[in-house]
Amino acid sequence: MKVLVTVKEVAEADDDFAIEGTDIAESDLEYDLNEWDDYAVEAAVQLAEAGIADEVVTVTVGPERAEETIRMALAKGADRAVRVWDDALDGGFADVASKVALFEAVVAEEEPDLVLGGVQAADTGFGATGVALAERIGFEHAAVVNHLDVDADAGVAHVHRELEGGVEELTDVDLPAVLTVQTGLNEPRYASLRGIRQAQRKEIAAKDLSDLGLTADDIESALTITEMYEPESESDAEMIEGDAGESAGRLAEVLREKGVGA
Amino acid sequence: MSDVLVAAEHRRGALRDVTYEAITAGRELADARGGDLHVAVVGGDVDGFAEDVNREGVDAVHAVEDGEEFDHNAYQAAVSTLADRLDVGAVVLPNSVNGLDYAPALGEALGVPIVTDAVGMAYDDGLTVTREMYGSKVETTVDVAGDRFVLTVRGGEWPPAEGVGDAAIEAADVDIPESGARVTGFEEVGGGDVDIADADVLVSVGRGIEEEENLELVEELADALGATLSASRPIVDNGWLPKNRQVGQSGKVVTPDVYIAVGISGAVQHVAGMKGSDTIIAINTDPNAPIFDIADYGIVGDLFDVVPELIDEFA
Numbered sequence: 001m002k003v004l005v006t007v008k009e010v011a012e013a014d015d016d017f018a019i020e021g022t023d024i025a026e027s028d029l030e031y032d033l034n035e036w037d038d039y040a041v042e043a044a045v046q047l048a049e050a051g052i053a054d055e056v057v058t059v060t061v062g063p064e065r066a067e068e069t070i071r072m073a074l075a076k077g078a079d080r081a082v083r084v085w086d087d088a089l090d091g092g093f094a095d096v097a098s099k100v101a102l103f104e105a106v107v108a109e110e111e112p113d114l115v116l117g118g119v120q121a122a123d124t125g126f127g128a129t130g131v132a133l134a135e136r137i138g139f140e141h142a143a144v145v146n147h148l149d150v151d152a153d154a155g156v157a158h159v160h161r162e163l164e165g166g167v168e169e170l171t172d173v174d175l176p177a178v179l180t181v182q183t184g185l186n187e188p189r190y191a192s193l194r195g196i197r198q199a200q201r202k203e204i205a206a207k208d209l210s211d212l213g214l215t216a217d218d219i220e221s222a223l224t225i226t227e228m229y230e231p232e233s234e235s236d237a238e239m240i241e242g243d244a245g246e247s248a249g250r251l252a253e254v255l256r257e258k259g260v261g262a
Numbered sequence: 263m264s265d266v267l268v269a270a271e272h273r274r275g276a277l278r279d280v281t282y283e284a285i286t287a288g289r290e291l292a293d294a295r296g297g298d299l300h301v302a303v304v305g306g307d308v309d310g311f312a313e314d315v316n317r318e319g320v321d322a323v324h325a326v327e328d329g330e331e332f333d334h335n336a337y338q339a340a341v342s343t344l345a346d347r348l349d350v351g352a353v354v355l356p357n358s359v360n361g362l363d364y365a366p367a368l369g370e371a372l373g374v375p376i377v378t379d380a381v382g383m384a385y386d387d388g389l390t391v392t393r394e395m396y397g398s399k400v401e402t403t404v405d406v407a408g409d410r411f412v413l414t415v416r417g418g419e420w421p422p423a424e425g426v427g428d429a430a431i432e433a434a435d436v437d438i439p440e441s442g443a444r445v446t447g448f449e450e451v452g453g454g455d456v457d458i459a460d461a462d463v464l465v466s467v468g469r470g471i472e473e474e475e476n477l478e479l480v481e482e483l484a485d486a487l488g489a490t491l492s493a494s495r496p497i498v499d500n501g502w503l504p505k506n507r508q509v510g511q512s513g514k515v516v517t518p519d520v521y522i523a524v525g526i527s528g529a530v531q532h533v534a535g536m537k538g539s540d541t542i543i544a545i546n547t548d549p550n551a552p553i554f555d556i557a558d559y560g561i562v563g564d565l566f567d568v569v570p571e572l573i574d575e576f577a
Binding site for chain 2: 012013015019022093095096097123124125127128129130131134135136140141142143144160161162163164165166167168170171172173174177183184222224225226227228229230231233234235237238239240243244247248249252255258260
């Protein structure tokens, strides 16, 4: 079977950052592979190692800069990558439906049996693309998967979904399916030097809207970010000052007052 | 068109609190749009649930019979059918694990935009949603084009709806397609040697501990204080501590007398599990870490400097 993994390069803000207009200043952002997607890549590579998946393809919506992150996924064992970008995507805030339109076109070309992606992206935190994609392409789905066992012969994925409050739901999902992967599903590997070398030779196919048979109308976003600001701190904490020894001393007083360690 | 539809959420025989919070958000939206508020209950004890969700401000309750537990296909079919039948323009759902298992598909099926994890909203000609980005470091306002949408609301941001409403309760017939995803059971995780929910004092460790070997340091602190050791999600994801030690939305909800957060930034999912603690103490290098927003005492500093000193104080 063929596994398609959606991989996002996410931006993380530095501890000190400035807001310019409706986004964080470019110089205050660091880019990295989305943490949740790292688990999705690992799950796909493990399926390949177990002989269940014949091919693992990653798909990313992102500018050329994202290729460094895509290479990381390739170095961890994905076979090849598709990177979708178009000037029409620059600047605006893509809504769920426009991302789904892009992935739908890639799914039509790749015809995967299983699509894996992270539960959410660390930067925008929507947590919606995978489930919406499943609806669009007519796949079954399960969100927030923290245990995965694929029975390819039966065409079923046995999953656990991590609910709130320490409860897991056990579900059988018919393939083809889209599964959104929760952190903790597995232990994502570090890329080996050999993997990193091999990744340099793996294909990253760049596609724009016309390559995918789409037009700007297909990705018109219904959402606009109108403001971005730092939330006002609601802290009324007593901040304990001083060097480590002084602050530990004051904290010890506080704890003893509360009857701790007495 | 101006009406609003909220779908209740229940699990293993009980409605979840987020249901009542979503009803409050739905009523707020219905008032702003000049419409009625409908609530759908799908599956489980629909008659009992229908009575329970009939809170002040609810205009109509629609009961859809289905199996006992959540099934995303049934929820999607029920809510989309009702949205069409009632000509509802706005659907409000809990931003829960199950909410996110069907809300995006619902938006897709209805052909309307979805905005998730709202912490606030305003409605004036159109919907403006307040939500966080970049791991809670910033808030944004997002304008939604058009007047039809699906919105999911974060738990704990709206007060629960109260009182008793005078809604008409009616059974709704919905064709529910056979599901390609079948729930076969549930598993409680987090059993084991210790129940952190019983502890009076918790020393809780997060990503700031950096390496598994460094856990000894916080174990030593917990011993010195006579406290129990707990953790935030990344520590458990890494397999450094078992799941029964995890505090947060997907772990345990704890309310100790004293909660000492060591190297924990305070992501919303973690805070949901410990904000009810009597006294919260936070040690973190980042002065902007959200954990300080709910702390009673804070130390901005390196845990590797502060914790050894604190152990010495109690040695």
